[in-house]
Amino acid sequence: MVPVHAACALLSLAPLLVLGVPPIWTQPEQVHLSYPGKCLNLLPLPHVFSFRDTFPPPLLCNANQYPGHMTLGFFFTGVPGSMVVTWTTFNKTESKVEYGLLGGRLFEMSAKGDATLFVDWGEEKRKMFIHRVSLTGLKPAASYAYHCGSDVGWSDVFFFTALNDSTSFSPRFALYGDLGNENPQSLARLQKETQLGMYDVILHIGDFAYDMHEDNARIGDEFMRQIQSIAAYVPYMTCPGNHEATYNFSNYRNRFSMPGNTESLWYSWNLGSAHIISLSTEVYFYLEFGLELLFKQYEWLRKDLEEANKPENRAVRPWIITMGHRPMYCSDDDQDDCTTFDSKVCKRQNPIPPGLEDLFYRYGVDLELWAHEHTYERLWPVYSDKVCNGSKEQPYVNPKAPVHIITGSAGCRERTDRFNPNPKDWSAFRSTDYGYTRMQVVNASHLYLEQVSDDEYGKVIDSIWVVKDKHGFSAWF
Numbered sequence: 228m229v230p231v232h233a234a235c236a237l238l239s240l241a242p243l244l245v246l247g248v249p250p251i252w253t254q255p256e257q258v259h260l261s262y263p264g265k266c267l268n269l270l271p272l273p274h275v276f277s278f279r280d281t282f283p284p285p286l287l288c289n290a291n292q293y294p295g296h297m298t299l300g301f302f303f304t305g306v307p308g309s310m311v312v313t314w315t316t317f318n319k320t321e322s323k324v325e326y327g328l329l330g331g332r333l334f335e336m337s338a339k340g341d342a343t344l345f346v347d348w349g350e351e352k353r354k355m356f357i358h359r360v361s362l363t364g365l366k367p368a369a370s371y372a373y374h375c376g377s378d379v380g381w382s383d384v385f386f387f388t389a390l391n392d393s394t395s396f397s398p399r400f401a402l403y404g405d406l407g408n409e410n411p412q413s414l415a416r417l418q419k420e421t422q423l424g425m426y427d428v429i430l431h432i433g434d435f436a437y438d439m440h441e442d443n444a445r446i447g448d449e450f451m452r453q454i455q456s457i458a459a460y461v462p463y464m465t466c467p468g469n470h471e472a473t474y475n476f477s478n479y480r481n482r483f484s485m486p487g488n489t490e491s492l493w494y495s496w497n498l499g500s501a502h503i504i505s506l507s508t509e510v511y512f513y514l515e516f517g518l519e520l521l522f523k524q525y526e527w528l529r530k531d532l533e534e535a536n537k538p539e540n541r542a543v544r545p546w547i548i549t550m551g552h553r554p555m556y557c558s559d560d561d562q563d564d565c566t567t568f569d570s571k572v573c574k575r576q577n578p579i580p581p582g583l584e585d586l587f588y589r590y591g592v593d594l595e596l597w598a599h600e601h602t603y604e605r606l607w608p609v610y611s612d613k614v615c616n617g618s619k620e621q622p623y624v625n626p627k628a629p630v631h632i633i634t635g636s637a638g639c640r641e642r643t644d645r646f647n648p649n650p651k652d653w654s655a656f657r658s659t660d661y662g663y664t665r666m667q668v669v670n671a672s673h674l675y676l677e678q679v680s681d682d683e684y685g686k687v688i689d690s691i692w693v694v695k696d697k698h699g700f701s702a703w704f
């Protein structure tokens with residue numbers, strides 16, 4: 228017989244025993260969507276990465292489940308009727324998505340994918356499985372309900388709209404950089420607006436979580452859980468920033484599933500009348516991970532821009548929009564690269580290794596989206612440090628150079644930055660409010676941008692229409 232005091236002791240432990248039940252390691256979490264890419268078989272390169280065979284271990288994607296993903300150096304576009312679902316479990320499970328048309332029978336279709344093991348490079352060497360399932364054959368522009376996981380654990384039910392592949396579609400974007408796990412001030416507003424259906428896609432222009440690798444990558448987990456309420460509903464398209472650099476960008480490379488075969492470092496895709504290019508400015512700053520990455524990206528950019536500028540392509544996707552983390556220009560009062568004349572990302576004067584300003588100008592890039600500075604800044608059309616307005620009265624009507632927007636104030640633990648009190652002539656509008664940018668590519672000639680201040684409860688504090696009768700290099704003259 229158990230003595231009374233022993234029984235009491237056991238009973239007092241009961242709550243602890245309940246709390247001690249381990250979490251369900253087969254439960255999907257950190258669910259997010261992205262557009263996949265389609266291989267157009269243009270530019271075979273023998274070996275994209277210098278670090279593939281070195282440290283840390285590379286992500287190995289399953290070519291069958293992730294179209295085009297293992298094919299090197301090719302040109303990718305959005306694939307009508309497809310979507311990639313990515314999520315995490317801490318035990319190995321199957322990778323399944325069950326889905327159906329919204330309003331129809333739930334889960335009447337299913338698709339299988341594969342999981343890759345990601346071992347974080349921190350002290351604990353934490354392991355997680357990143358699952359990827361590519362849904363294909365979706366009805367363009369139709370809405371679907373889905374959940375993901377396996378028979379030993381399912382996610383909540385989410386919904387999304389399949390890629391509308393019409394070139395007359397007018398997609399609506401939210402875009403920002405520098406959103407952290409701590410002080411993510413704009414997140415609640417972005418979540419609500421996304422769930423209200425205000426956006427077709429989100430662009431996160433580098434610097435996630437602050438930082439994903441910290442606390443043995445638990446900060447990365449927590450951040451990916453935080454953005455699930457956006458990213459499980461609309462494609463969450465990304466590029467890397469400096470806060471992803473630890474362990475050779477491995478948290479970034481493993482957790483996201485962007486088009487192409489570059490582990491989400493650089494790629495392009497199409498939506499409506501826009502060709503959108505995502506790139507890594509970090510190849511200019513972390514040369515220890517391979518100077519050849521800089522040249523490989525540059526060569527890929529050149530080929531991609533050349534292809535996008537073929538008359539038959541530019542006729543249907545006239546807008547070329549780039550996104551990269553560190554700006555070419557900015558007027559903040561820190562000592563960042565963009566505050567210097569002829570920054571590393573620009574690099575006009577001593578073009579070895581080659582910078583991007585001349586390349587983008589030559590191929591008629593219309594709009595360049597940046598972050599990194601924890602502020603919002605809109606530039607007048609600018610090339611080679613000179614203002615190139617369309618006209619005095621209408622600077623953004625037929626501009627004579629690319630338009631630059633810097634939007635890195637979504638919210639993070641580093642707070643906002645300060646501006647230099649004496650900006651150069653190309654600085655058109657500046658704000659240190661927390662916030663983010665909205666963009667709509669309305670049609671072949673009209674593109675709208677506006678800046679939302681979260682500090683001012685969602686007030687639009689800046690807006691412009693970029694209007695172009697002509698695109699491409701010849702439009703500058």
Ligand SMILES: [Fe+2]
Nearest residue numbers: 434468469599
């Ligand atoms: Fe940054």
